[in-house]
Structure formats: C-alpha cells, structure tokens
Amino acid sequence: MAIAGEAFELLGDRDDVALLEVVRAGLAHEKAKAASVPFGNLFDEFLAAKALCNPKYLKELKLARERFRAFDKILAADVQPKALSKILDRMPPASRNANMRYLRAAFNLGIKRGYLQENPIARLDFRELANVEVEVFTPKQVEKMLNYALDHDLALLPFLVLALFCGVRPAGELEKLTWASVHLTGKPEVEIPASVSKTKRRRFVDLSENALAWLEAYRLRGGVMEGRVTCYGTENLRNHRRAAQVAAGIERWIQQGMRHTFCSAWLAKHHDINRLILMAGHSATVTWENYHRGMSQAEAEKFWAINPPNTTANIVAFENR
Numbered sequence: 001m002a003i004a005g006e007a008f009e010l011l012g013d014r015d016d017v018a019l020l021e022v023v024r025a026g027l028a029h030e031k032a033k034a035a036s037v038p039f040g041n042l043f044d045e046f047l048a049a050k051a052l053c054n055p056k057y058l059k060e061l062k063l064a065r066e067r068f069r070a071f072d073k074i075l076a077a078d079v080q081p082k083a084l085s086k087i088l089d090r091m092p093p094a095s096r097n098a099n100m101r102y103l104r105a106a107f108n109l110g111i112k113r114g115y116l117q118e119n120p121i122a123r124l125d126f127r128e129l130a131n132v133e134v135e136v137f138t139p140k141q142v143e144k145m146l147n148y149a150l151d152h153d154l155a156l157l158p159f160l161v162l163a164l165f166c167g168v169r170p171a172g173e174l175e176k177l178t179w180a181s182v183h184l185t186g187k188p189e190v191e192i193p194a195s196v197s198k199t200k201r202r203r204f205v206d207l208s209e210n211a212l213a214w215l216e217a218y219r220l221r222g223g224v225m226e227g228r229v230t231c232y233g234t235e236n237l238r239n240h241r242r243a244a245q246v247a248a249g250i251e252r253w254i255q256q257g258m259r260h261t262f263c264s265a266w267l268a269k270h271h272d273i274n275r276l277i278l279m280a281g282h283s284a285t286v287t288w289e290n291y292h293r294g295m296s297q298a299e300a301e302k303f304w305a306i307n308p309p310n311t312t313a314n315i316v317a318f319e320n321r
Contacts, residue, residue, distance in 0.1 A: 035115060055171070079116075100121055145160055156237075170258060214308055
C-alpha cells in the first residue's frame with residue numbers, strides 16, 4: 001500500500017487509470033528487453049540477410065557496422081536516438097543520411113523479429129542535401145574509352161557499351177548479366193531479368209544504332225558472346241576500367257557517371273521521360289530531378305553519333321545465332 005501511495009504521488013494530478021497504464025508500459029518494456037538481443041547480434045543478422053546483395057552495398061553495410069561498434073553489447077531495445085546522434089552528427093550530411101538508412105533497415109529487421117518495438121531512427125532527422133547538378137562524361141571522353149577498349153582491351157568493350165548506351169548499372173547488374181539477355185535480332189534490346197535488376201523488377205532497354213555498331217565491331221574482332229557479358233571479377237574489372245579512364249584523359253571518375261550519361265543523353269534526344277523511367281528503373285521524381293537538362297541536345301546528338309572507326313552504316317544486321 002505504501003508503494004502504491006508513493007506511485008500515486010509521483011503521478012500527481014493524473015487520472016487514476018494512469019498508474020495502470022504506466023505499469024503496463026513498464027511490463028511491456030521489460031518483456032521487450034527480455035526478448036531483445038545485443039545490437040551487434042542484430043546487425044550481424046542484418047548482414048546475413050543481405051548476403052546476396054551487390055558487393056558495393058555489402059561493403060557499405062560493413063563499414064557502417066564498424067562505425068557503430070560501441071553499441072555491440074547494448075540491447076537493441078535499449079539503443080537511444082540521442083546516443084546514435086553523437087556518432088551521426090560528426091558525419092557529412094550525405095554520409096549521415098546513408099548510415100541512417102542502413103541503421104533504419106537493421107532496426108526494422110529487429111522489430112520484425114521481436115527484438116524491439118520502436119525504431120530509434122524514426123526519432124532522428126535526415127539532413128537536407130543541396131541540389132547538385134548531375135555530372136556526365138563528354139562525348140569525346142566516351143569515344144576515347146570505347147576506342148581504347150576496342151584496340152587494347154576487347155573484353156572490356158561490352159561492359160562500356162551497355163553501361164554507356166543502355167544505362168545498365170555497372171555494379172550488380174552488369175556483373176551478372178549474360179549474353180542470353182542481349183537480344184540482337186528482331187527488336188534489339190537488353191533484358192534486365194528480375195534476378196539481375198537492382199529493383200528486382202524485369203525491364204527492357206532499347207539498343208541504339210551505335211550500341212549495335214560497337215557490339216558488331218566487338219564480334220568482328222573475335223569477342224566472345226556467350227556466358228557473362230562482363231568476364232572480369234569486381235576488382236579486376238575496376239582495374240581494367242581505370243586503364244580506359246586514363247587512356248581517355250579522365251582525371252576524376254564520376255560515380256554512376258556512365259548511367260547518368262546515358263539517362264541525360266537519352267532524355268535530351270527523345271524527350272520521353274515515361275519511356276526512360278521504364279528503361280532505367282528509376283522513379284519519376286528521381287529521373288526528372290536528375291536528368292532534365294542534364295545534357296544539351298547538341299551534346300546528346302554527338303553522343304548518339306559515336307560509332308566505331310570505319311563504320312559506314314549506323315544500322316548493323318546481326319545473324320541469327
């Protein structure tokens with residue numbers, strides 16, 4: 001009775017029912033803590049669940065894992081937003097937002113498995129990022145990279161062609177794509193199966209006339225058109241791509257630059273944002289905000305006119321294989 005009296009004193013003028021509510025909330029919290037696991041265990045479970053994601057994304061998750069090692073032994077249900085902020089606030093806005101997304105996904109898995117009831121990231125604010133103009137490669141840079149691959153690194157050529165002229169994501173998608181998905185006869189297009197697509201949705205991308213010309217030049221030079229389109233592993237591919245970058249005189253590589261170049265050039269020439277959304281696998285907002293006016297129409301015309309040396313015709317006929 002004495003304990004109950006002290007509890008009512010703490011509640012003050014609140015309704016008598018409030019005591020019961022506080023007790024229930026306390027019991028629920030104790031139950032959640034009993035079912036919880038240390039944050040380190042939760043993040044390891046999250047990493048295991050994402051094991052089949054592309055290597056670049058997994059690397060970013062593992063880096064985030066290291067940044068928050070201080071929480072390893074704290075129960076996931078006890079991790080407080082203010083404590084996370086002490087680490088997040090030291091990061092640049094873009095890095096902070098990325099790490100918040102990784103943490104949010106990990107905590108959501110914990111909620112799904114009953115380790116905690118509320119996601120602490122929900123109580124934190126993402127930073128507003130300044131609009132940055134999309135960066136693209138110039139037609140001259142693109143031409144130099146393709147010519148380098150044609151003459152010095154033939155196996156790299158299909159990777160560059162499909163990334164630059166079809167906007168296939170280099171990391172994840174192009175590394176998995178096989179020649180069976182590159183349809184050169186009938187309606188020329190590249191099929192991105194759901195098993196390859198980053199969004200897990202099947203899509204088709206038109207093969208432009210100059211893309212077909214470069215692939216034909218690749219075939220005539222003895223290029224293999226069976227198995228995976230990209231024969232190099234991730235690290236080896238990066239080294240070969242850097243060699244093409246150096247040959248083209250590109251001092252700083254643009255992250256997602258090949259995909260940005262394709263989207264910007266395609267929209268500048270065709271003016272059909274709905275078609276681009278279907279081919280690129282972007283949302284309408286992302287597509288419009290990033291690629292509208294990303295390249296002038298004159299530059300786009302130069303881009304779509306890039307053909308291999310000694311090409312006399314734009315349209316290339318492939319034999320049935």
